[in-house]
Amino acid sequence: MKKLLLLALIIAVAGGGFGYYMWNKAPEGVARKRPEFTVTPAALLADFENNEEVANAKYLGKVVQVKGKILEIIPGEDMVMQVILDTGDLMSRVSCTMEEEHSKFLARNLKKDDMVSIKGFCTGKLDDIIMERCVIEG
Amino acid sequence: MKIILSLVILIATSLQLSAQKYFTRDGKISFYSEAPMEKIEAVNNKVSSVLMATGEVEFAVLIKSFHFEKALMEDHFNENYMESSKFPKGSFKGKITNISEVKLSTNGTYRAAVQGDLTIHGVTKPVQADGTFTVSNGSIHAVSKFDVVVADFNIEIPKVVRENIAKIVQIHVDINYKPLVE
Numbered sequence: 042m043k044k045l046l047l048l049a050l051i052i053a054v055a056g057g058g059f060g061y062y063m064w065n066k067a068p069e070g071v072a073r074k075r076p077e078f079t080v081t082p083a084a085l086l087a088d089f090e091n092n093e094e095v096a097n098a099k100y101l102g103k104v105v106q107v108k109g110k111i112l113e114i115i116p117g118e119d120m121v122m123q124v125i126l127d128t129g130d131l132m133s134r135v136s137c138t139m140e141e142e143h144s145k146f147l148a149r150n151l152k153k154d155d156m157v158s159i160k161g162f163c164t165g166k167l168d169d170i171i172m173e174r175c176v177i178e179g
Numbered sequence: 180m181k182i183i184l185s186l187v188i189l190i191a192t193s194l195q196l197s198a199q200k201y202f203t204r205d206g207k208i209s210f211y212s213e214a215p216m217e218k219i220e221a222v223n224n225k226v227s228s229v230l231m232a233t234g235e236v237e238f239a240v241l242i243k244s245f246h247f248e249k250a251l252m253e254d255h256f257n258e259n260y261m262e263s264s265k266f267p268k269g270s271f272k273g274k275i276t277n278i279s280e281v282k283l284s285t286n287g288t289y290r291a292a293v294q295g296d297l298t299i300h301g302v303t304k305p306v307q308a309d310g311t312f313t314v315s316n317g318s319i320h321a322v323s324k325f326d327v328v329v330a331d332f333n334i335e336i337p338k339v340v341r342e343n344i345a346k347i348v349q350i351h352v353d354i355n356y357k358p359l360v361e
Contacts, residue, residue, distance in 0.1 A: 064249065064251060066249065066250045066251065067248065067249065068247065068249070068253050097264075097267050098264075101243060101263075102243055115205070117205070117224070138224065164225075164243035164244045165268065167204070167239045168204055168227050169225075171241055173225075173243075
């Protein structure tokens with residue numbers, strides 16, 4: 042009986058702990074996720090310009106990897122950086138907001154015109170196509 | 180002939196001046212919901228906005244670009260409340276109603292009254308907000324705070340979490356505009 046009670050207590054504590062952990066969990070990054078799509082900036086833009094609704098259904102909230110040339114690196118607030126990739130159209134670029142811990146590394150190692158592979162969540166298109174929580178691949 | 184030419188140039192430059200646009204792709208909009216059980220805060224740093232010298236102003240945001248402290252909040256916000264796959268964008272189109280007092284080409288700080296239509300979750304409602312515009316050497320820093328009633332936008336909050344989510348959400352807008360060179 043005592044053993045059973047102890048077991049119940051352990052389960053309750055573990056369950057509570059798990060619930061608390063789930064509740065407080067920070068949003069997940071993409072570092073360990075496989076990209077669902079690997080595209081060039083120009084191809085991604087072409088998809089959005091062709092039919093935004095179809096592109097939204099295809100890419101929104103998905104892990105997308107984009108390989109292209111750096112147009113600009115913008116230091117942001119709190120060391121969060123943005124890497125802008127060239128699509129060939131200066132009005133509609135691919136704008137990648139980098140993960141914070143990645144930003145410092147980037148500051149030292151990347152520059153304009155470098156070729157990079159960037160993986161992140163695609164959240165849609167305003168003027169630019171927006172990628173969030175991005176990391177450098179490879 | 181010279182007079183006509185200078186007239187043409189004068190008109191062209193004045194037209195260009197009046198067509199001055201200010202622009203950003205990195206504006207910040209955040210919101211706060213303070214309910215008895217929980218304080219919720221989300222930030223979006225990828226707001227696109229255009230401000231015309233005539234006082235017309237437009238904003239566009241991607242709903243999935245709002246970031247929360249907790250993954251569950253972000254999931255619920257996207258899936259249950261905003262249905263961001265169905266309605267990926269939010270927007271505002273309006274104007275500064277007292278533009279004659281807000282001198283966008285003269286350094287200074289101005290109070291602006293903004294009025295327009297806010298579209299969230301596929302629903303468009305008129306909103307009014309006061310803002311402060313600070314003009315400094317061509318750049319404009321605009322800030323505003325206003326309240327949005329969640330129910331106005333057909334956003335349903337299930338009974339079980341109603342204690343955790345406020346009925347009125349405060350929106351903070353913080354934009355640094357740069358002149359658009361065309």
